[in-house]
Amino acid sequence: MAEHHVHCVVNGAKQRGIVESRTTLADFLREGLGLTGTHLACEHGVCGACTVLVDGKAVRACLMLAVQADGHEVTTVEGIASPDGTLSPVQQAFVDCHGLQCGFCTPGFVVSVTSFLEANPDPTEAEIREGISGNLCRCTGYQGIVEAVKLAAARMRDGAGVGQ
Amino acid sequence: MSAPAAGRYVGQSVHRKEDPRLLTGHGRYIDDVVLPRLLHAAFVRSDLPSAVIRSIDTRAALELEGVVAVLTGADLNPGAGTLQPSMMAENPDAIVPPLKPLADGDVRFVGDPVAVVIAESRAIAEDAVELVDVDYEPREAVASMEAAIADGAPVVHPELGSNVAMDIALPENPELEAAFASAAHVVTERLVQHRHTPVPMETRGIVASYDRVTDQLEVWLSTQGPHEARRAFSRVAGIPERHVHVRMGDVGGGFGQKFFTPREEQTIVCVAKHLGASVKWIEDRRENLLASNHARSDIATVSVALDAEGHILGMKFDHLEEAGAWPVGGTGGTGPFAAMLLPGPYKVPKVWWRSRVVWTNTCGRGAYRGPWMFESVAREEIMDFAARASGIDPLELRRRNVVADDAQPFTTATGMTFDRVTPATTLEQAARVLGYDDFRAQQASARAEGRLLGLGIGLYIEPTSTPAATLGVEAATVRVESGGGVTVFLGTAAHGQSIETTMAQVVAEHLGVDYDDVKVVQGDTDRTPFGGGTGGSRTAVIAGNATREAALKVRDMVVEVAAHMLEAAPEDLEVAEGRIAVRGTPVRNVSLADVAAAVHNAGTGLPSDTPRLLEATGRYETPSPTWSNACHICTVEVHPVTGQVEILRYVVSEDCGRMLNPMVVEGQVHGGVVQGIGGVLYEHFVYDESGNPLTTTFLDYLLPTAAESPRIEIDHVVTDGPNPSGVKGMGEGGAIGSVPAVFNAVADALAQVGATVTEQPLTPVRLVEALEAVGA
Numbered sequence: 034m035a036e037h038h039v040h041c042v043v044n045g046a047k048q049r050g051i052v053e054s055r056t057t058l059a060d061f062l063r064e065g066l067g068l069t070g071t072h073l074a075c076e077h078g079v080c081g082a083c084t085v086l087v088d089g090k091a092v093r094a095c096l097m098l099a100v101q102a103d104g105h106e107v108t109t110v111e112g113i114a115s116p117d118g119t120l121s122p123v124q125q126a127f128v129d130c131h132g133l134q135c136g137f138c139t140p141g142f143v144v145s146v147t148s149f150l151e152a153n154p155d156p157t158e159a160e161i162r163e164g165i166s167g168n169l170c171r172c173t174g175y176q177g178i179v180e181a182v183k184l185a186a187a188r189m190r191d192g193a194g195v196g197q
Numbered sequence: 198m199s200a201p202a203a204g205r206y207v208g209q210s211v212h213r214k215e216d217p218r219l220l221t222g223h224g225r226y227i228d229d230v231v232l233p234r235l236l237h238a239a240f241v242r243s244d245l246p247s248a249v250i251r252s253i254d255t256r257a258a259l260e261l262e263g264v265v266a267v268l269t270g271a272d273l274n275p276g277a278g279t280l281q282p283s284m285m286a287e288n289p290d291a292i293v294p295p296l297k298p299l300a301d302g303d304v305r306f307v308g309d310p311v312a313v314v315i316a317e318s319r320a321i322a323e324d325a326v327e328l329v330d331v332d333y334e335p336r337e338a339v340a341s342m343e344a345a346i347a348d349g350a351p352v353v354h355p356e357l358g359s360n361v362a363m364d365i366a367l368p369e370n371p372e373l374e375a376a377f378a379s380a381a382h383v384v385t386e387r388l389v390q391h392r393h394t395p396v397p398m399e400t401r402g403i404v405a406s407y408d409r410v411t412d413q414l415e416v417w418l419s420t421q422g423p424h425e426a427r428r429a430f431s432r433v434a435g436i437p438e439r440h441v442h443v444r445m446g447d448v449g450g451g452f453g454q455k456f457f458t459p460r461e462e463q464t465i466v467c468v469a470k471h472l473g474a475s476v477k478w479i480e481d482r483r484e485n486l487l488a489s490n491h492a493r494s495d496i497a498t499v500s501v502a503l504d505a506e507g508h509i510l511g512m513k514f515d516h517l518e519e520a521g522a523w524p525v526g527g528t529g530g531t532g533p534f535a536a537m538l539l540p541g542p543y544k545v546p547k548v549w550w551r552s553r554v555v556w557t558n559t560c561g562r563g564a565y566r567g568p569w570m571f572e573s574v575a576r577e578e579i580m581d582f583a584a585r586a587s588g589i590d591p592l593e594l595r596r597r598n599v600v601a602d603d604a605q606p607f608t609t610a611t612g613m614t615f616d617r618v619t620p621a622t623t624l625e626q627a628a629r630v631l632g633y634d635d636f637r638a639q640q641a642s643a644r645a646e647g648r649l650l651g652l653g654i655g656l657y658i659e660p661t662s663t664p665a666a667t668l669g670v671e672a673a674t675v676r677v678e679s680g681g682g683v684t685v686f687l688g689t690a691a692h693g694q695s696i697e698t699t700m701a702q703v704v705a706e707h708l709g710v711d712y713d714d715v716k717v718v719q720g721d722t723d724r725t726p727f728g729g730g731t732g733g734s735r736t737a738v739i740a741g742n743a744t745r746e747a748a749l750k751v752r753d754m755v756v757e758v759a760a761h762m763l764e765a766a767p768e769d770l771e772v773a774e775g776r777i778a779v780r781g782t783p784v785r786n787v788s789l790a791d792v793a794a795a796v797h798n799a800g801t802g803l804p805s806d807t808p809r810l811l812e813a814t815g816r817y818e819t820p821s822p823t824w825s826n827a828c829h830i831c832t833v834e835v836h837p838v839t840g841q842v843e844i845l846r847y848v849v850s851e852d853c854g855r856m857l858n859p860m861v862v863e864g865q866v867h868g869g870v871v872q873g874i875g876g877v878l879y880e881h882f883v884y885d886e887s888g889n890p891l892t893t894t895f896l897d898y899l900l901p902t903a904a905e906s907p908r909i910e911i912d913h914v915v916t917d918g919p920n921p922s923g924v925k926g927m928g929e930g931g932a933i934g935s936v937p938a939v940f941n942a943v944a945d946a947l948a949q950v951g952a953t954v955t956e957q958p959l960t961p962v963r964l965v966e967a968l969e970a971v972g973a
Contacts, residue, residue: 053320055320063228063229068222069222069225069226069228069229070221070222070223070224071222072226072398072399072449073228074398074399074400074449074482075482075894075895076481076482077482077894077895077896079894079895079896080398080895082398109222110220110221110222111221111222111223113221114220114221118221120217120220120221124220124221127216127220128212128213128216128217128220129212131210131213131860131861131863131864133215133216133219133220134450134693134694134695134864134868135397135398135399135447135448135449135450135692135693136215136216136219136220136224136447136449136693137224137226137397137398137399137447137449137450138398138449139219139220140222143220158908161903162902162903162904162906163903163904165902165903166902166903166904167902168902168903169398169895169900169902170398170903171396171397171398171450171452171868171872171900172398172450172693172864172868173864173867173868173871174866174867174868174869174870174871174872174906174909174931175867175871175902175903175906176864176867176906176908176909177864177867178903179903179908
């Protein structure tokens with residue numbers, strides 16, 4: 034099995050590793066770097082639990098190879114809160130609106146919503162529901178999540194700032 | 198019925214203790230567990246629904262670098278104990294198929310585990326699975342209940358001799374027959390609920406580590422019941438229970454699928470013992486859809502007789518349910534329980550039922566949020582058929598038959614005694630919130646424009662915290678730590694239910710401490726009291742009342758010590774926010790930390806009979822199911838050309854007694870409702886006629902997303918439950934009421950043009966066919 038060196042920046046820190054050609058970005062993050070916040074729930078690109086930001090864009094880490102991240106910047110759920118632990122506006126809104134129950138899909142939602150609100154800071158409810166329809170949740174019926182996105186958007190428009 | 202006043206903590210929507218770690222990627226789920234020298238497992242599974250195994254050639258797999266072992270039934274089955282859960286293992290009359298860790302000479306559904314590869318990584322294990330050569334002699338399979346009960350059908354389990362696992366019927370009732378003969382209206386329909394599956398977002402998984410020297414088994418597990426798992430592992434592997442330590446971290450949903458201890462987890466424990474090693478198995482999504490216990494799959498011929506005024510005279514329920522090949526727990530059947538709950542919230546003078554459970558060459562049946570809920574499907578759907586047949590509005594028909602709030606206790610014709618339930622009140626509240634009459638007017642005007650709107654009601658009474666064996670009891674231990682903080686030890690197993698939050702609220706309320714100073718420990722068999730696990734809507738009622746009692750006992754101990762310190766009578770002291778003060782003289786006070794220091798240090802002057810440990814265990818045994826109830830009303834628009842269903846409004850009125858945390862209660866309702874919607878409209882696990890599964894990815898097995906899910910409007914009726922906390926269970930209810938509500942709404946829309954549906958799922962294809970059948 035061919036092996037490759039990967040150099041990338043993850044959550045602001047330089048990282049390197051040796052991976053097989055077939056190693057996914059998700060497996061590299063979880064097993065190679067110990068960043069287990071990125072979750073795998075389908076491994077075929079439907080559920081969105083493994084969503085991370087690559088150069089600021091939301092991608093599914095189960096559908097991207099680790100070698101493709103070479104030379105790129107990756108943000109995982111571990112990189113969303115402030116270094117001092119203060120939750121981002123999106124994360125805080127999930128707390129306030131009961132946007133999570135078992136929490137397994139949550140990292141993917143936090144990352145997707147962070148990206149979504151950067152692109153659309155003032156979404157309607159229909160736009161929110163469409164915008165998060167690439168992420169599956171089995172616990173919340175999405176109601177708390179939709180409320181959280183609305184609240185985060187309102188707070189960020191009021192100047193709380195996005196994420197990091 | 199006014200809501201009782203909330204406490205300082207109980208009844209408040211406090212923020213969840215679970216959230217910060219889960220939102221920042223610092224949860225610890227099963228695949229996050231890593232041990233030194235950890236090996237990885239992957240299963241070789243049957244791709245035939247029924248076949249004899251001629252041979253298994255593992256040589257090529259064993260030659261692959263990194264493969265440690267390839268084990269088959271010949272390695273693991275001899276000497277393995279029963280794989281059945283305790284309820285079955287301890288019941289000599291239980292009907293159980295001959296389940297072994299791995300296939301024992303033949304396979305009986307697609308997905309049946311035949312061998313297990315153990316390797317240095319999961320990727321290598323999966324590579325080696327491809328190299329295991331199994332030579333099968335295919336047999337004819339039965340992939341549906343009708344096929345299985347047909348004359349001459351191949352038998353799924355030759356050892357049992359028949360595909361009918363159970364057949365129980367009440368004797369024919371002449372009075373019921375007479376009532377049907379004299380009825381103004383008799384309605385009979387064959388109603389079908391299709392197969393679907395729980396689909397927790399986190400699949401199943403286990404890490405098992407066995408030490409031969411000490412005969413000690415350490416297990417990390419994604420589960421709803423670590424104590425039951427410990428018993429199962431002890432039995433299957435022949436290791437004393439005290440040498441089995443099971444713990445769980447965060448668990449990414451279960452919905453019943455992780456309530457008992459499934460076959461693969463038990464097999465991995467056998468592997469760890471066989472190899473004397475640490476082994477991890479993480480189920481992938483294909484395996485989860487293919488071979489983790491499925492749910493539902495019921496067919497019933499349901500009849501109801503009405504008098505001319507619409508009063509129910511009697512019901513008949515002839516029920517078939519599919520067990521699959523290897524259900525989790527005996528036959529997996531719930532038919533008699535469903536039959537006994539069939540009358541639900543209505544006055545039904547006479548009931549006849551028959552319940553049959555059928556083996557098929559498909560994935561086994563198991564628990565899923567409200568496992569018995571076909572009773573609500575059958576009853577609420579036949580009520581709407583009866584409404585159409587009699588010309589009585591479905592809300593009015595329910596009003597005429599519902600048990601009044603003040604007519605309780607009420608015992609049904611099937612022997613269930615309900616008390617403190619409010620089906621009539623929730624029916625009216627939901628109708629009022631929805632604006633029932635306005636909707637009917639809107640429906641009529643839409644119809645005039647060629648549009649199809651519909652309304653459906655789902656009214657039900659839900660048994661929660663049912664006292665079955667270990668599920669009827671729970672203990673809780675509360676301890677004040679040396680620094681004044683408080684820890685609660687519970688046998689529960691949260692997997693999304695916010696137990697760390699709600700049980701901390703209970704302790705804070707009754708012990709008199711700050712919510713932030715309470716920590717909940719659960720999911721560890723070496724640290725917590727024995728408990729039946731989290732499922733069956735039992736935690737708030739049973740663990741909650743045990744926790745309350747433990748907190749009150751510790752409060753008494755704290756007060757006893759503080760009384761000496763403050764030189765006051767215990768009855769003159771009050772405890773709040775971690776301080777114990779003399780009532781009316783708040784400057785005379787000590788903190789919980791002061792009390793703990795007095796208890797744990799020598800020379801503090803306490804009398805010799807004073808407690809020297811601020812710890813107590815409370816317990817609660819429920820004498821009967823705790824009944825909760827709700828009414829769901831859903832309105833839909835069915836597109837007459839595409840068959841697409843859009844949910845317009847969704848209203849729930851529910852009574853789960855006193856709420857520990859209304860935010861958590863509503864979250865449970867939201868999630869349950871959307872699971873029910875998914876079940877009616879989208880989710881369908883399909884086998885072809887030969888028993889080949891067709892829906893083993895999320896591209897084929899469709900789950901509802903935010904875009905399909907409605908905004909759910911919830912209103913509460915609060916009637917104290919029959920226990921010291923006044924709570925009732927409620928975790929399953931959302932997934933019960935929603936199914937008939939959505940079905941009835943679509944059926945109501947279709948009925949306007951004479952179209953009929955009796956089978957789920959209500960896919961666009963089925964609806965278009967129903968409309969075309971009547972030329973609409």
